[in-house]
Amino acid sequence: MESDVLSCEVHKTLGAFKLDIGFEADGVTALFGPSGSGKTSLINMIGGLMTPDAGRIALDGDVLFDAARGVNVKPWKRRIGTVFQEGRLFPHLSVQHNLDYGRWMSGLPADAKAFAHTVELLDIGRLVGRRPGRLSGGERQRIAIGRALLMKPRLLLLDEPLASLDTARKAEILPYLERLRDDAGVPMIYVSHDPGEVARIATHVVRLEAGRVVAAGGVDVLPSI
Amino acid sequence: MFGLTPDDWTAVALSLRIASVATVVSLPFGIAIAYVLARKRFWGKSLLDAVIYLPLVLPPVVTGYLLLITLGRRAPVGAFLADHFGIVLSFRWTGAVVSCGVMAFPLMVRAIRLSIEAIDRRLEEAGMTLGADPFWTFVTITLPLTLPGIIAGMMLAFARALGEFGATITFVSNIPGETQTISAAIYTLTQVPGGDVAALHLVIVAVAISFAALFASEWLARRAAARLHGE
Numbered sequence: 335m336e337s338d339v340l341s342c343e344v345h346k347t348l349g350a351f352k353l354d355i356g357f358e359a360d361g362v363t364a365l366f367g368p369s370g371s372g373k374t375s376l377i378n379m380i381g382g383l384m385t386p387d388a389g390r391i392a393l394d395g396d397v398l399f400d401a402a403r404g405v406n407v408k409p410w411k412r413r414i415g416t417v418f419q420e421g422r423l424f425p426h427l428s429v430q431h432n433l434d435y436g437r438w439m440s441g442l443p444a445d446a447k448a449f450a451h452t453v454e455l456l457d458i459g460r461l462v463g464r465r466p467g468r469l470s471g472g473e474r475q476r477i478a479i480g481r482a483l484l485m486k487p488r489l490l491l492l493d494e495p496l497a498s499l500d501t502a503r504k505a506e507i508l509p510y511l512e513r514l515r516d517d518a519g520v521p522m523i524y525v526s527h528d529p530g531e532v533a534r535i536a537t538h539v540v541r542l543e544a545g546r547v548v549a550a551g552g553v554d555v556l557p558s559i
Numbered sequence: 560m561f562g563l564t565p566d567d568w569t570a571v572a573l574s575l576r577i578a579s580v581a582t583v584v585s586l587p588f589g590i591a592i593a594y595v596l597a598r599k600r601f602w603g604k605s606l607l608d609a610v611i612y613l614p615l616v617l618p619p620v621v622t623g624y625l626l627l628i629t630l631g632r633r634a635p636v637g638a639f640l641a642d643h644f645g646i647v648l649s650f651r652w653t654g655a656v657v658s659c660g661v662m663a664f665p666l667m668v669r670a671i672r673l674s675i676e677a678i679d680r681r682l683e684e685a686g687m688t689l690g691a692d693p694f695w696t697f698v699t700i701t702l703p704l705t706l707p708g709i710i711a712g713m714m715l716a717f718a719r720a721l722g723e724f725g726a727t728i729t730f731v732s733n734i735p736g737e738t739q740t741i742s743a744a745i746y747t748l749t750q751v752p753g754g755d756v757a758a759l760h761l762v763i764v765a766v767a768i769s770f771a772a773l774f775a776s777e778w779l780a781r782r783a784a785a786r787l788h789g790e
Contacts (some may be wrong), residue, residue: 361700381688382687384686395601407690411690412688414688418685422679422681424685424700425682427788435686435689436690437700439686439689439690439695439699440689467788482688482689485690493618
C-alpha cells in the first residue's frame, strides 16, 4: 500500500483558508504553486511544526501523524531535515557548530566521513571556521542544507531555499542542489513557485492551488515556461 | 584609603555582598518568570504580572513593612523558616538580600522578558526540526539569545540593590556590620552634626561603584551582541 517514501493526506482550516491535500512522494518531489497555495503550511505539517486538523502522514511506513488514532510524533523525533527559506542559521554558533547541531541533538555519533562528504558536496570547506553573520546569502543556504543533511534525515524538506536569493546567487546554488539529488540519496520535498527551478531539480511534481492539488505527475505537469 | 574609616569599608563590602548575592540568587527566578510571562498564556497571568511589578510602584517602606509582617521572626512565614530550617532573615544581612532582591526583581524580569520576546522563534523551530526537544531548545537557543537581556537585567538589579534603602531599613534595620549598607551608612552620617564630610567619601565610592558596574555591563553587552549577530 505504501511503496512511496512519503504518504500524506492532510486537512487544515486556517482562518478563511482551507487546505485539503493528499499526495505520495519519493525521489525529489516538487510542491509547485503560487504563494498562498498552502506550500509552507504543508511543509510545516510534514515536519511537525503545524498540526493538521485531520488526516494521516506516514514516512517509510512509519506513521508520523494520524488524527483518527491520535498519533502525532513531535518534530524533534521525526528526523526530517528542513531547509528554510531564510536559512535560519543559529547566529550565536559558529558555522562548524551549526553543522554539528543536528547530530548532537539527535544523539548521533561523530561521523568524520559523512562530514567530509557533505562539506565536499556543498563546497563549504573554507566556510566552516567562520560565523554565520559573515556569510553571503548563497553561502548561508549551503550551510543550511549541510546542517539538515548532517542530521542524517529520513526526508529532506526544502522550503523555497532559493527564494531569498537574487538570480546570480540562484545560479550559484542550483548545481549544488542537483548534486544533492544525484548523490546524497535522501528523498526530498522541494517547494517552489519557479517552474524553471522545479524542472531542473524535481523528478515528480505536485501542483497546488488555493490549498488543493490540481495536478500530479512528472515535470510535464508544470506550466510551459 | 579615600579617607574611609574601617566602618565605612565594612558598609561598602556589605553593600557589594548584599547586591551581588541578591542579583545572583534572583537570576534563575528572574529567567523563569520572564520566560513564563513572555511565552505562556494562563489564567491569572495579569495578576502575576502585577505582583512582580508591585515593588516598582509601591513606596519602598511599604514593601519593607510587608516583608516584616511575612518574613519577620514572629511572622507566619518567618517563624516557619526559623523553626524548620533555622533560617532567620530579620535583622540579618540575608534579610537585606531578600529586600534588595525583591526591590530589584521587576527590573531584572522586565529586561529579560523583553529580550525573550525579541527572539526569532523560527530559530527555535529550526532547532526542533534538527532534533532538539523543548529543554535543549531552551538551553542551546533561547538562553544564549537572551544573554544581552540577562546582562542588562543583572546590571539593573545590581544597581537597584546597591541603592536600596527604604525596604531594607524597614525590614532589617540599620545595624553596622550586619545590615548597614552604603546608603544606610550615608543616611546615618548625615544625621549627626558634621557628618556630611564623612558621608561625602562614601558618596564618592558609591558613584565609583555605579560607574564601574555600568561600564562593565556595557562592555559585556556589546560583546554578547556581537557574538549573537554571528560576527
